[in-house]
Amino acid sequence: MNTLELASVAKNYYDGLRAKSVYHGWEKYVVTNGSECMFVHSDYEPEPGEAMFFLCLRSGNIMCELKKIGK
Numbered sequence: 316m317n318t319l320e321l322a323s324v325a326k327n328y329y330d331g332l333r334a335k336s337v338y339h340g341w342e343k344y345v346v347t348n349g350s351e352c353m354f355v356h357s358d359y360e361p362e363p364g365e366a367m368f369f370l371c372l373r374s375g376n377i378m379c380e381l382k383k384i385g386k
Contacts, residue, residue: 316349321366328352329370342371361385
């Protein structure tokens, strides 16, 4: 999977677990390999094939930022 596809998987995971009443905030780090996702801390080091993203809500929109890629 490329980075855009991994970002989409991470966003879907994040959006599926957030409370729909939350409109702003709820900042989380998500790591994914394309088939599995989990919340992690900022110091997590991704394994090969994984990518770590920072996700948060801003005015109801999900913002996604690539933080690290496993080497």
